[in-house]
Structure formats: C-alpha cells, structure tokens
Amino acid sequence: MNIEHLVTMANDIGNFFTSEAGDAAAPKEVATHITKFWDPRMRSQIIGHSKSGGEGLSPVALTAVGLLVPPVQRD
Amino acid sequence: MHSLDLHDHGTPATHGAPVTLNIDGADVTVPAGTSVMRAAAVAGGAIPKLCATDSLKPFGSCRLCLVEIDGQRGFPASCTTLVAPGMKVKTESEKLEQLRKGVVELYLSDHPEDCKECAAGDRCELHQVAADLGVTEVRYGRDGQSHQKGKVDDSNPYFSFDPSACIVCSRCVRACGEVQGTFALTIDGRGFASKVVASQDEGFLASECVSCGACVESCPTGALTEKSLMRIGQPDKVVKTTCAYCGVGCSFDAEVKGDKVSRMVPSRDGGANRGHACVKGRFSYTYTTHADRITSPMIRKKITDPWQKVTWDEAFQHAASEFKRIQKTYGRNSVGGITSSRCTNEEAYLVQKLIRAALGVNNVDTCARVCHSPTGYGLGQTLGTSAGTQNFDSVQFSDVIVVIGANPTEGHPVFGSRMKRRLREGAKLIVVDPRSIELVSSPHIHADYHLQLKPGTNVALINSIAHVVATEGLIDEAYVAERCEDAAFNKWRAFVSEQRNSPEAMENVTGVPAAMVRGAARLYAKGGNGAIYYGLGVTEHSQGSTMVLGIANLAMATGNIGREGVGVNPLRGQNNVQGSCDMGSFPHELAGYRHISDTVTRELFEKDWGAKIDSEPGLRIPNMFEAALDGTFKGFYVQGEDPAQSDPNTLHVTAALEAMECVIVQDLFLNETAKYAHVFFPGASFIEKDGTFTNAERRISRIRKITEPLGGLADWEATIGFAKALGYEMHYAHPSEIMDEIARLTPTFRNVSYTKLDEVGSIQWPCNDAAPEGTPTMHIGKFVRGKGRFFVTEYVPTEERSSSRFPLLLTTGRILSQYNVGAQTRRTENAVWYDEDRIEIHPHDAENRGINSGDWVGIASRAGETVLRAIVTERVQPGVVYTTFHFPESGANVITTENSDWATNCPEYKVTAVQLTKVGQPSAWQQRFKSENAEQLRLLREAATARKERLA
Incomplete structure (x- = not known):
C-alpha cells in the first residue's frame, strides 16, 4: 500500500477528531476509527511506519497509531 | 393511453371531511372537495369523459360528463362540479344521452374512421365512449374541413404525434405542466385552428420536451403513441416491476406481449412515483435486448488473449480454481469483490455472503463507496441509521426545500417533478450549488436563494448557516433539549457561534455573499417545515462525511427531523445503492449495518451460513486497488459495476486491474472493467429475474421476471454456481428464499417477505414487529440512536486547490x-x-x-x-x-x-x-x-468465431 496515502488518511482523520474531541481525546478517537474501518494490512503498515519514525504523520495521528493493537494475521 | 388495468376515477382524490350525496338513487359518501365524477366512479358508476383523468386537475372542456343535479339549471360538467351534502345527481337520462351522442359525433367527424391502423386499438377512449353510447354513424360527412391530413411528428425516438387522431382535449398539455412541470406543450391557435404544439411549434425532438411520456400516457386516443406499442402490438398481460435506473425507484406496470415489453407505464399506486416516469424509466429499457449483450460465459488466460466461450460450469470451475490458486499463493486476503448497486438486494447479499463465507475474507465493497458512503457514516453517527429520514410524499408537506449538491430534475427526475409541483404551490426554495441547475430558474420556479458557492467549500457554508441559526436565536431549544445529547450540542453551539464561522468571515472562502447566507438560514430555520435534499455534491468531497454531519446538525438544531415535510434526504444515485448498503456490502459491517467485530452478530451469521467469518474489516474499493498495485490483492469479482470507468484516476485503476491475476466481471456488456477481465459471467437485466430493489426512501419494491435470462442464468444463480465451485453450497430455489434469510438475520427487515410485498406493493424499512407495515418517516419521537448527537464540523480546505498551473x-x-x-x-x-x-x-x-x-x-x-x-x-x-x-x-x-x-x-x-x-x-x-478498445472488441469478436467453429 502507498504509505503516503495511509499517512494522509490518518492525518485527515486526526484533523477531524482534533476539532471534534479536542487534543487530549483525539488520539483515542482516531485509533478507534482506524481500527473500525481499516483492513489489518493497512493498520500493520501504518504501525510499521510509525515505528520507523512516522514521517509525515501529524502529532495526533502519530499518537493514535501508537494506540493501535497490531492485527493478528490469520493466513 | 392509460395502463391496461387502470380504473380511472376522472379527477384526483381529496382528503376533506365526509360528504354524503345521492347519485342515481344510491347514497355515496366521499371526502369534501371530491368531484361528482369521482364520486360516481367511487360508487361504481362511470360517467362518460374524455378530457378528464384522475392524475390531472379537472378541466371541463369535452362536455361529455354532463349530469343533471336537482335544483341546478342546465347540465353541469361532473368533473368540475364538487359534491355537496344532500346533493341529488342523475347521470343517465334521455336528454343527457342525446347531448353526449351529439358531442361524440362531432369528435368522430374529425377523427380517423379506420381504427385498424391505430396502435391504441380498442383502448382508444373516444371509440370506447362511442361504443358505449351506441354512436355508429356520423351525420356530417367527411368532405369538409378537417385535420385528417395533418403531418405526423415522428421526430421523437420513442413516440409519435398524429394530429389526425388528436381531439385537443389538452390532457397532454396539462400533464406536461401539472405532472412533469416542464410546460413544453401548448394549444396553439383558436377555434378550429387549435392544435397541440411542442414549444414554438418546432416538433417534439427540437422542443423543450424532456420525453417523460406523461403526455403519451394521458392521451385518450392514439394521437400520442409509443413506437414500441406500434412495433410490438397490444399487450396480453401486465407485470408489476421497478425501474432499474436511479434511486427514485419508480414502480411500473410493464405491458407485455409474449415475452416482449410493448410499453412501460408508471404505476399510479407506485409509492415512490405516484404514476409518473422519466425518459429513462418509461422508454430507455431497450438496452435489455441490445445486440451488444453478451450471453455466453467467457474465459481467457491473459487480457491480451481472445475470449473463449465456455459453458457456465466451465466458467465457474475456472474462476474458482483461479481464486483458490491465488489464495494459496498470495494468502487468503488476496481476493475480494464488489456487489452491485444495479442488481437486486438478494444478489448483493449473495455476493457478500460468497466473499465472507466461501472466500473467508471481508474484502467486499459496493459502489456506494464512491458515492454515498459519507451518508452512511454521517447519518449513522448523528441520527443512528444510515438512510434518509422521509418518504418522497413528504415533500408535499414541506414549506422550505433546501437542495444541496443535487440536481433532481436531471439526476432524479421523477422526484424533481414532485418537488417542482410543491414549489409551484408556494414552497420556498434554497439551492446550494456551484452551478445554476434547472431548479434555480425554470418555468414557474425560481429559487429564493441560490448560494452559488465555490467547489470544495460546503462545510464552510453549512457552518456559516449554522452560525446564523445559533447566534440569531433560531434554534428550536425545546426540541434539542428533549431529543439531543446536551454536551455535544453545547460544544457544537459554541463552535458554530465563533465569529470565524460567521457568513461574513466565510464569505471569502465560499464566495457567497453573507447577506444571502443569513437570509437563507433564517428562511430554513423559521419558514415552517424545512426539508433538506442532497446529492453527490455533498458526499464526493474530502470532507463529505463532515458535510453530512453538518447537515444533520442543522436539521436537529432547527427541529426539522421526525415528522412529515422535514428531514435529511440523500438522493441516491443508482437504483439499489441503498439496498446494496443495507445488505452488508461494506467491508466492515454485516447486513443491517452491524459491525463485523460484533461477536454476537457474527455468530448469528456464522451459525446460519455454516462458515467462519473474519472479525476484521476488509479492504474498501480504493484500498483494493492500492493493494493490487502493492502485489497483495490478485483476485477480484465484480458484479454489475464498472470501476474502470466510474472510479477516479482511471490510470491508477486500470494499472491496478492489470496487476491482478483473475478479474471476474459479471455484466450485461463488455464494460471498461471487463476489458481487464479474465472471466466473464453474462449478467441478467431487470426484466430477466425476480428480486427486490431498495430506493432512496428505504422503499423495498419487487422486480418480476418477464422473460428468461438471455445468458441462461439470473445473477443470483450465477453467484450460487460460483460459490458451489469454490466448495460452498448455497441452497435457494427462488430469490424469495434469499429474502427470507435476510429477514431472519436482519432486525430492520424482520417482517419483509415476498408474500408481504405482493400484498402491499412496497415496504419502507424498518419493517419488523415494532413497525409491521414499514416506516415512512423515521425518528418520530426519538432518534434511532436514542438522543441525536451533534458533531463539531471544522472546515478543512481540500488539498486540491486552484493554482497558476491549474487555475x-x-x-x-x-x-x-x-x-x-x-x-x-x-x-x-x-x-x-x-x-x-x-x-x-x-x-x-x-x-x-x-x-x-x-x-x-x-x-x-x-x-x-x-x-x-x-x-x-x-x-x-x-x-x-x-x-x-x-x-x-x-x-x-x-x-x-x-x-x-x-x-x-x-x-x-x-x-x-x-x-x-x-x-x-x-x-x-x-x-x-x-x-485498446478496438483490440478488445476484436478479441471479443474472435470469441464469437471460436464458438461457431466449436459448434461446427
């Protein structure tokens, strides 16, 4: 998956929840949204990206990705 | 010409207090405001008529429906005379018969003598009336002046106008105005020179006529006649069905001769369309028999290979072996598919079932992803359900209509006509659109406000409207206090009240003068019943979901949800977008919008399906393409959609399709996606199968098989065959059994069945024990989610901005x-x-x-x-x-x-x-x-040749 797109998507979600929920609550809301709507491979990839510095991720998105539970691959 | 089985009451129904009168010695009770003609029809009688029909206001021109009324002089026309308490009416007498015969004789004197040439046949109302009255001769001869040599206007591809058969009753003219709202027709000239003309007598094709066909249907003679009727002939049966075009979901009486549709007539009792249609629904069904239809399954190894025609079983086995190979090679999650918003509920349900149960993945999505997915999200979050709040009838009770990012007269024309009718009655109109759509200014319609915003600034505009509502005391405080969450509302109110969200502050962003925004906001909030209708101009934005939230916020703040005449109403694009979403087509939820991670729901389906369901959300359509380019998504089953044409950034999509190893397309035609396919399952059109569609007002309506599938299998049967080849058996003898399963597993569909649909015609979900007859208006008393929830909707400009390079x-x-x-x-x-x-x-x-x-x-x-x-x-x-x-x-x-x-x-x-x-x-x-197109068509032609050789 194109990591730039995933970063943009995560930041866009972060923008919404920062204004909706406030700075403190936003990361949890973002993490919930990503968990609810993103396929495991997308989540794995953004988690991997954050672990290697998370270039391009906004502070809220970066914190949110840190809250994600790594998906378990069933294959 | 009316539908074959129509009982025409002559004038429209009314809803007044009961009034009892006496007609021909029998007491009849009807609502006040009813015409004597209708009262007689209700009582079982039939007063002769020609200019009257119950879809139009009475006109009183043909002078056939004369009656005698005690205490009244002369012979009043029963169509324009209203009932009164104690009125005594005589519909038959020697004098009345004499008068009527005289009128009919005059009409016949300037009407073709030979009915054999007329497509109306014995359904010509003039000849029916003449026969009923026993008029067999015309005393005036045929040598004088007449219209019998008038030139036929054949310009319209779907109907012709023969002035020799026209009796100038004005039904066509009135239908064009009253029903369609186009006002393209008129009566030109006076007296004997009177004639029906389109626009400035320039012929139907060149005129403003939009070919809705209301004039053709209203014509009592064969003057206006469908060419299909001329070609195929009078029908021998009527089949009730539903249009397969837009999300209005019009009901039709398909008039059928043998296995051919001779014409489509919109059903007067159709809940969505109330007897009206547009050019597509009424006439444009001929694609179903077009020569381009592909009727044989086909396979090929590479997309540069010629197609090879095979049997259904060969196609299923090949497709299944490819998907199994791909899953074995690249992992279980390397395959997925798209359900169709053009196919039935039952078919969408089966495709997602195949993907979840037979393939064991949740990589299923539907075209709503690229149109109304933000509606699902936004309305689900704020109100608790992912659908519009009203039925289409509701617009009749609206005082202020707000149209945002929709173009109803083009995209949803039948509802557009109903909206225009209400506007002509005096409702106010606010249009929010970067473009001057027809509703902004058309005959008898002028928008009170056209907020012509810059593309991409919807959220800025809705926030500035909300600012006016919040800061000028226009909030319905009692409604909000009773029905919405306090904390979220207060947060929203504080947010929109900030000066930065004012119309003045946003004017530079939206391009809409602040005074107009303030005027429109006041009108919506305080103008009576305010109804919002919106389309893809709302959803197809980087802030599409935010805008839906903003619309719902505004409707809740002004108390405009939960009764007739108000509401938040997404105008859905395709015939079954609502249904495909309802059926669990999204990768994160099962039928009825229940999240895939919910163990209880998942177990319910697992038990019924006898298969394990993954608890993780799958890929959405754009994610599938990304994954394909990434090498992790290789098998794609597409039923009745064409992402290679419809999805954004074509080069990106086609590159993704090229990167896949097995693309299965199930369609009527070799569409753009099929040019990248390895397997082709011939699709069945809506006249070739049974099923249901769900329209934009949550209305579930039947389609019924008129003819056998040209490819041999209905789409639901093909999905069953594919599933079986994958090793997963589905046992259904008829789509009604699929609906029974849907009802069993989906609370909002609990009481839906084909038996019930046959009884009542159509049902709006939720339809369950709490609402056994369905739910025309949602959120009455309380929201589905309990308390309505407001959301803060910060405007975030799109990254896609004009620049010196792209201005x-x-x-x-x-x-x-x-x-x-x-x-x-x-x-x-x-x-x-x-x-x-x-x-x-x-x-x-x-x-x-x-x-x-x-x-x-x-x-x-x-x-x-x-x-x-x-x-x-x-x-x-x-x-x-x-x-x-x-x-x-x-x-x-x-x-x-x-x-x-x-x-x-x-x-x-x-x-x-x-x-x-x-x-x-x-x-x-x-x-x-x-x-490339030419090459793909060549490869298709080679398949035809190969098949012939094989048969030889």
Whole structure:
C-alpha cells in the first residue's frame, strides 16, 4: 500500500477528531476509527511506519497509531 | 393511453371531511372537495369523459360528463362540479344521452374512421365512449374541413404525434405542466385552428420536451403513441416491476406481449412515483435486448488473449480454481469483490455472503463507496441509521426545500417533478450549488436563494448557516433539549457561534455573499417545515462525511427531523445503492449495518451460513486497488459495476486491474472493467429475474421476471454456481428464499417477505414487529440512536486547490438522458439528446482562452489529461468548469484525483484543479483508449468465431 496515502488518511482523520474531541481525546478517537474501518494490512503498515519514525504523520495521528493493537494475521 | 388495468376515477382524490350525496338513487359518501365524477366512479358508476383523468386537475372542456343535479339549471360538467351534502345527481337520462351522442359525433367527424391502423386499438377512449353510447354513424360527412391530413411528428425516438387522431382535449398539455412541470406543450391557435404544439411549434425532438411520456400516457386516443406499442402490438398481460435506473425507484406496470415489453407505464399506486416516469424509466429499457449483450460465459488466460466461450460450469470451475490458486499463493486476503448497486438486494447479499463465507475474507465493497458512503457514516453517527429520514410524499408537506449538491430534475427526475409541483404551490426554495441547475430558474420556479458557492467549500457554508441559526436565536431549544445529547450540542453551539464561522468571515472562502447566507438560514430555520435534499455534491468531497454531519446538525438544531415535510434526504444515485448498503456490502459491517467485530452478530451469521467469518474489516474499493498495485490483492469479482470507468484516476485503476491475476466481471456488456477481465459471467437485466430493489426512501419494491435470462442464468444463480465451485453450497430455489434469510438475520427487515410485498406493493424499512407495515418517516419521537448527537464540523480546505498551473476547478454531474457510466443509456435512442460528454466553461474563462462553444479543449489536471468539446455557458461561475462522465472515451475520470473523504475514502470527484486549452486532437490517453478498445472488441469478436467453429 502507498504509505503516503495511509499517512494522509490518518492525518485527515486526526484533523477531524482534533476539532471534534479536542487534543487530549483525539488520539483515542482516531485509533478507534482506524481500527473500525481499516483492513489489518493497512493498520500493520501504518504501525510499521510509525515505528520507523512516522514521517509525515501529524502529532495526533502519530499518537493514535501508537494506540493501535497490531492485527493478528490469520493466513 | 392509460395502463391496461387502470380504473380511472376522472379527477384526483381529496382528503376533506365526509360528504354524503345521492347519485342515481344510491347514497355515496366521499371526502369534501371530491368531484361528482369521482364520486360516481367511487360508487361504481362511470360517467362518460374524455378530457378528464384522475392524475390531472379537472378541466371541463369535452362536455361529455354532463349530469343533471336537482335544483341546478342546465347540465353541469361532473368533473368540475364538487359534491355537496344532500346533493341529488342523475347521470343517465334521455336528454343527457342525446347531448353526449351529439358531442361524440362531432369528435368522430374529425377523427380517423379506420381504427385498424391505430396502435391504441380498442383502448382508444373516444371509440370506447362511442361504443358505449351506441354512436355508429356520423351525420356530417367527411368532405369538409378537417385535420385528417395533418403531418405526423415522428421526430421523437420513442413516440409519435398524429394530429389526425388528436381531439385537443389538452390532457397532454396539462400533464406536461401539472405532472412533469416542464410546460413544453401548448394549444396553439383558436377555434378550429387549435392544435397541440411542442414549444414554438418546432416538433417534439427540437422542443423543450424532456420525453417523460406523461403526455403519451394521458392521451385518450392514439394521437400520442409509443413506437414500441406500434412495433410490438397490444399487450396480453401486465407485470408489476421497478425501474432499474436511479434511486427514485419508480414502480411500473410493464405491458407485455409474449415475452416482449410493448410499453412501460408508471404505476399510479407506485409509492415512490405516484404514476409518473422519466425518459429513462418509461422508454430507455431497450438496452435489455441490445445486440451488444453478451450471453455466453467467457474465459481467457491473459487480457491480451481472445475470449473463449465456455459453458457456465466451465466458467465457474475456472474462476474458482483461479481464486483458490491465488489464495494459496498470495494468502487468503488476496481476493475480494464488489456487489452491485444495479442488481437486486438478494444478489448483493449473495455476493457478500460468497466473499465472507466461501472466500473467508471481508474484502467486499459496493459502489456506494464512491458515492454515498459519507451518508452512511454521517447519518449513522448523528441520527443512528444510515438512510434518509422521509418518504418522497413528504415533500408535499414541506414549506422550505433546501437542495444541496443535487440536481433532481436531471439526476432524479421523477422526484424533481414532485418537488417542482410543491414549489409551484408556494414552497420556498434554497439551492446550494456551484452551478445554476434547472431548479434555480425554470418555468414557474425560481429559487429564493441560490448560494452559488465555490467547489470544495460546503462545510464552510453549512457552518456559516449554522452560525446564523445559533447566534440569531433560531434554534428550536425545546426540541434539542428533549431529543439531543446536551454536551455535544453545547460544544457544537459554541463552535458554530465563533465569529470565524460567521457568513461574513466565510464569505471569502465560499464566495457567497453573507447577506444571502443569513437570509437563507433564517428562511430554513423559521419558514415552517424545512426539508433538506442532497446529492453527490455533498458526499464526493474530502470532507463529505463532515458535510453530512453538518447537515444533520442543522436539521436537529432547527427541529426539522421526525415528522412529515422535514428531514435529511440523500438522493441516491443508482437504483439499489441503498439496498446494496443495507445488505452488508461494506467491508466492515454485516447486513443491517452491524459491525463485523460484533461477536454476537457474527455468530448469528456464522451459525446460519455454516462458515467462519473474519472479525476484521476488509479492504474498501480504493484500498483494493492500492493493494493490487502493492502485489497483495490478485483476485477480484465484480458484479454489475464498472470501476474502470466510474472510479477516479482511471490510470491508477486500470494499472491496478492489470496487476491482478483473475478479474471476474459479471455484466450485461463488455464494460471498461471487463476489458481487464479474465472471466466473464453474462449478467441478467431487470426484466430477466425476480428480486427486490431498495430506493432512496428505504422503499423495498419487487422486480418480476418477464422473460428468461438471455445468458441462461439470473445473477443470483450465477453467484450460487460460483460459490458451489469454490466448495460452498448455497441452497435457494427462488430469490424469495434469499429474502427470507435476510429477514431472519436482519432486525430492520424482520417482517419483509415476498408474500408481504405482493400484498402491499412496497415496504419502507424498518419493517419488523415494532413497525409491521414499514416506516415512512423515521425518528418520530426519538432518534434511532436514542438522543441525536451533534458533531463539531471544522472546515478543512481540500488539498486540491486552484493554482497558476491549474487555475480552474472542475466539478462533475449528470444529465437527464444518460445514466451513470452510460452502459445502459448509451445503448438506447437517448443519444439523440446527448451523444458525448462536454465541458461547460464560463464566457469569461472561455474568452481568456479563445474558446468557443464546440471547440475541442484539452483538460489537464495533476492526474491526467483528456479532450472534450466546450459549451460556453453562464450555468457555471467564473473559475469553475463542469462535465458529465457518461461516455468512456471522454476520460472524465482520467483527470479526477485519488483525494478522498477522510472517514470513508469516498473520492473527491467534485473538486479537481484543471487548466483548459484549445487543442486540435484527442489526448494521448484517448488515442490509446481508442486503439485498446478496438483490440478488445476484436478479441471479443474472435470469441464469437471460436464458438461457431466449436459448434461446427
């Protein structure tokens, strides 16, 4: 998956929840949204990206990705 | 000519207090305001008539429906005379018969003698009346002046007008005005010279006529007649069905001779359309028998190979073995598919079931992803359910109608006509659109406010409207206090009240004068019942979901949800977008919008299906393409959709399709996606199968099989065959059994069944024990989620902005005569109205670039380039250009980008920064498309040859 797109998507979600929920609550809301709507491979990839510095991720998105539970691959 | 089984009451129904009168010695009780003619019809009688029909206001011109009324002088027309308590009416007498015979004789004196040539046959009302009255001779002879040599107007592809059969009753003229609201027809001349003309007597095709066919249906004689009726002949049966075009979901009485549809007549009792239709529904069903239909399953190893025609079983086995191979090689999650918003509920349900149960993945999505997925998210979050709040009848009770990012008269024409009727009755209109759509100014309709915003600034505008509501004391405080969450509301109120959200502060962003925003906000909030109707101009933005939230916020704040006449109403694009969403087509939820991670729901389905369901959400359509390019998604089953044409950034999509190893397309035609396919399952049209569609008002309606599938199998049968080849058995003998399963597993469908649908015609979900007859209006008393929830909707400008390189903003839309990717309508006669996509540009922008109407112009964006012919028009504002996307060779989506909604990934079709330049040849992409298309058609023709050889 194109990591730039995933970063943009995560930041866009972060923008919404920062204004909706406030700075403190936003990361949890973002993490919930990503968990609810993103396929495991997308989540794995953004988690991997954050672990290697998370270039391009906004502070809220970066914190949110840190809250994600790594998906378990069933294959 | 009316439907075969119509019992016409002559004048419309009314809803007054009961009034009892006496007709021909029998007491009759009807509502006040009813005509004597209708009262007689209700009582079982039939007063002769020609100019009256119950879809139109009484006119009183034909003088056939005369009656005698005690205490009244003369012979009043029963159509224009209203009932009164104690009134005594005589409908038959010697004098009345004499008068009626005289009138009929005069009509017949200027009417063709020989009915054998007339397609109306014995359904001509004039000849029926003549027969009933026993008029067999005309005393006046036929040598005098007459209209019998009038020239037939054959210009319209679907109907003809023969003035010799016209009795100038004005039913056609009135239908065009009252029902359709176009006012294209008139009676020209006076006295004997009176005649029906279209516009300025320029023929139907060249006139303003929109070919809705209301005039043809209302014609009592054969003057206006469908050409299909002339060609096929009088029907021998009527089959009730539902249109397969837009989300209005009109009900039709298909009149059938043998296995051929001789004409489609909109059902008077159709809940969605109330007896009206548009050019597509009434006439443009001929694609179902077009020569381009593919009727044999086909396979090929590579997309550069010729197609090979095979049996269904061979196709199933090949497809299954490929998907199994791919899953074994690349992992279970390397496959997925798309359910169709053009197929039935039952078929969408089966495809998602196949993907979840037979393939063991949740990589299933539907075309709502690229149109109304933000509606699902936004309305689900705020109100608790992912659907519109009203039925279409509700608009009759609206005082203020707000149309945001929708073009009902083009995209949802039958509802557009109903809306126009209400506007002519006096309802106020606010249009929010970058473009001057027809509703802004058309005969007898003028928008009170046209908020002509810049593309991409919806959220800024809705916030500034909300600012006015919040700061000028326009909030319905009692409603909000009773029905909405306090904390979320207070947060929203504080947010929208900030000065930065005021119309004045936002004026530079939206381009809409602050005073207009304030006026519109006051009108919506305090003008009575306020109803919002919106379309893809709301959802197809990077902030599409935010805008839906903003709309719901505004409706809740003003108390405009939970009764007739109000509400938040998404106008759905395709016939079954609502249904495909309801059926669990999204990768994160099962039927009834229940999240895949919910163990209880999942176990319910697992037990019923006998299969394990993954608890993780799957890939959405854009994610599937990304994964394909990444090498992790290789098998794709597409039923009845064409992402290679309809999805944004065509080059990106086609590259993804090329990267896949097995693409299965199930469709009527070799669509653009099929050119990248390895397996082709021939699809069945809506007249070839049974099933249900769910329209934009949550109305579930039946389609019924008229003829056998040309390819041998209905789509649901093909899915069953594919599943079986994958090793997963599905046991259904009829789609009704699939609906029974849906009802069993989906609380909002609990009481839906084919038996019930046959009884009541159509049902709006939820339909369960709490609402056994369905739910026309939602959220009465309380919201589905309990308390309504407000959301803060910060405006975040899209990344797609005009620049010196791309100074114009492109937005896209639809036109009446074409539909979506055009696969259906391009294969009808509708091309006479619109045979290519064009680009609209404002005169100022055109002049700066030396562009004139008809010039070829190159349209370049950061995604790609295409060439279209220009229309210079003030319909678009300076800085904005507009096109449709009905023709694949246009490459409209070559230039749209992969920007998408933050919550749902719905593409931002409505904002693309572009530059236009005058050019002399097609774009490089178009030239390549032309040659590749020719090659794919050659490969298809080779399949035909191969089949012949094989048979030999």
